[in-house]
Amino acid sequence: MRPYVILNAAMTLDGKIATATGSSEISGEEDLRRVHELRRECDAIMVGINTVLADDPRLTVHRVDAAPGDNPVRVVVDSMARTPPHFRVLNDEAPTVIGVSESAPPERVAELRKRAEVVVAGTRRVDLHLLLERLHGMGIERLMLEGGSTLNYSMLTGGLVDEVRVCIAPMIVGGRDARTLVDGEGIDEMADAIRLELKRSYTLGEDLIVEYTVKG
Ligand SMILES: NC(=O)c1ccc[n+]([C@@H]2O[C@H](COP(=O)([O-])OP(=O)(O)OC[C@H]3O[C@@H](n4cnc5c(N)ncnc54)[C@H](O)[C@@H]3O)[C@@H](O)[C@H]2O)c1
Numbered sequence: 001m002r003p004y005v006i007l008n009a010a011m012t013l014d015g016k017i018a019t020a021t022g023s024s025e026i027s028g029e030e031d032l033r034r035v036h037e038l039r040r041e042c043d044a045i046m047v048g049i050n051t052v053l054a055d056d057p058r059l060t061v062h063r064v065d066a067a068p069g070d071n072p073v074r075v076v077v078d079s080m081a082r083t084p085p086h087f088r089v090l091n092d093e094a095p096t097v098i099g100v101s102e103s104a105p106p107e108r109v110a111e112l113r114k115r116a117e118v119v120v121a122g123t124r125r126v127d128l129h130l131l132l133e134r135l136h137g138m139g140i141e142r143l144m145l146e147g148g149s150t151l152n153y154s155m156l157t158g159g160l161v162d163e164v165r166v167c168i169a170p171m172i173v174g175g176r177d178a179r180t181l182v183d184g185e186g187i188d189e190m191a192d193a194i195r196l197e198l199k200r201s202y203t204l205g206e207d208l209i210v211e212y213t214v215k216g
Pocket residue numbers: 008009010011016017018022023024026047048049050051052054055077078079125126127128146147148149150151152154155179183
């Protein structure tokens with residue numbers, strides 16, 4: 001058993017979720033409120049370690065009203081336990097789970113255990129199936145996946161995503177080194193693409209929101 005997973009992201013019209021230099025303010029004000037409402041409805045928010053290192057996110061509900069207990073559990077996928085102990089994802093605003101692999105240096109794991117629950121899953125990379133199973137065992141039934149591109153790819157190709165919600169902002173930045181909604185190794189044949197079904201589309205200010213379910 002695993003949680004129901006909603007992938008949420010904001011991208012430019014050309015599919016970038018950050019520029020090559022890591023600048024990533026894409027969503028408009030209204031979309032950011034939508035994101036935080038979605039955070040409030042979920043039991044956990046999951047991101048990859050590169051997103052933590054790039055943005056130092058809080059991963060809490062802070063743009064809409066929230067009672068202290070409304071903050072979801074924060075989950076970082078971090079094979080080598082590189083989450084810096086002073087980063088905001090480890091503050092006391094919400095509980096945090098760090099998913100590491102068996103290859104993570106024990107001294108860094110011990111340091112993280114002072115501030116978070118550490119789940120060891122996988123030998124070199126985090127085994128996402130196993131991590132999600134463990135999260136479900138902790139009572140997490142609805143999980144919001146907030147990127148980045150590399151984790152999005154692994155989660156989608158692992159068959160671990162149920163819905164995709166994307167904010168398309170009216171911006172274009174280009175750049176072959178800029179992260180896109182989904183990177184990773186990529187699928188070779190279009191016939192093998194992950195198929196989605198469009199459920200809803202609407203505008204929020206200048207942004208276009210598109211919501212899909214992933215076909216099983
Ligand atoms: N616009 C948005 O909605 C949005 C959202 C999130 C992140 N971002 C941006 O995305 C960028 C980071 O994306 P990224 O692709 O570099 O990194 P990421 O956040 O997807 O982290 C990927 C890393 O996670 C670790 N990992 C461990 N096990 C893994 C597994 N099984 N599968 C995949 N990764 C695994 C690896 O170290 C891997 O390099 C940042 O610039 C950030 O600002 C944008």
